[in-house]
Amino acid sequence: MRNLFTLLRTDLVQRLRDKSVIIFAVIVPLALMGAMNLVMGDAMDGDLETATVAVSAPADDQLAQTLVGVLPEIGLDVEITETDADDARARAEAGDAKLGLVIPEGFSSALMAGQPAEITAIRGDGAGIESTVVLSVIQGFLDRAAASAVATTAGANLGLAPAQLGGLAQQVATGESALTLTTGEASNEQLDPKGALVAGQAGLFLMFTVSFGVLGLLAEREFGTLARLRSMPMNPQLVVVSKVLSSFVLGVVATSILLTVGGRLFDVDFGSPLPIGVLIVSAVIATTSLTFIVIKLA
Incomplete structure (x- = not known):
């Protein structure tokens, strides 16, 4: 287990030193959210004018x-x-x-x-x-x-x-009409257009974020680092597991940042933090599981 934590810490440090991770996981999605809000902000508000x-x-x-x-x-x-x-x-x-x-x-x-x-x-x-x-x-x-x-x-x-x-x-x-009309309301769990924009951008760039773990594994295989790691006195599968865990951690952190910052910037309420946290973890697990397919094919 100690070897796994060491590999995981090393992978996370390498990913954070790589500026492309921060750019594609956080900066680019927030920039796109802001640009789309400026372009379609009035159309998404849905408020009636005077x-x-x-x-x-x-x-x-x-x-x-x-x-x-x-x-x-x-x-x-x-x-x-x-x-x-x-x-x-x-x-x-x-x-x-x-x-x-x-x-x-x-x-x-x-x-x-x-x-x-x-x-x-x-x-x-x-x-x-x-x-x-x-x-x-x-x-x-x-x-x-x-x-x-x-x-x-x-x-x-x-x-x-x-x-x-x-x-x-x-x-x-x-007099009162013989027929009455009762106006219904949509479920409170439905996202408004701005909420859908923030959640959609977070989900889209989640795919890019978790892919960095796989890309790191492929790079280590190409340059011979993977072979040296597997020759060390530890379970060789820990190398792959550490890549998957690093992708999972990056995905959870980046998605949480995007939803939190996007919600504050665009005044979007996603609801109770606990269910949202469970949903984020579930989505990241599902997306990270695709890395096993890539690793198997590669």
Whole structure:
């Protein structure tokens, strides 16, 4: 066992003196992580931006003003700019607003009378999912208002009193939907894009890291060092075992450094350290086991 520790210590010292080990095991992966984060950082964040909406709405139209007041309360950061119709179109076309809305005169009257009421929507340059969310909210508002108008018309045809018609319209407009939607969430164990980037780079360069033990063994065989080591008064298999253990140690240390530093740089939480440590050791063992195949073939 003492001979094994001596061989292992010697192999590790040689690997650390070889600058290529540190470069390919730590520096290059971290540099690639940083470069990919700079290139794809915004795309990987997945956060919704502020929805800038230019709205032209009649000041004396109750439903139009109600619709404008609803938009900032939809759970999305919405910035409303009230202006006239021409300016709303111009802002959207120039990219100053991601969405332009033009609500026509007589909007409330037409909607409550069951007549077509059209809102003109202009998507600006760079309009993304935020604009789609706003348009979905507007469509839902229009559907609810149209349903209220239909219910009022049906009630009037059935001879309901005006007071009852008002209550019916209010009930349809504000009542709970017969169908409910429950939003699910992905499992907390799933990595976000940045976490997948860090873990992927660590796994990729793990293959390079553990290969240094095999390369050292092949170099010693080429220069005759391996034959001299096997001629020493010890088990010849200890030479191969020391190379495998040095690959294992380098793999565990390098992968731990990459995951720790990468997690701090990119604000990634991989979870409890104990399961992560077990996973690292298992991955390194699996990768290091490939060295036996290389040694056998070589």
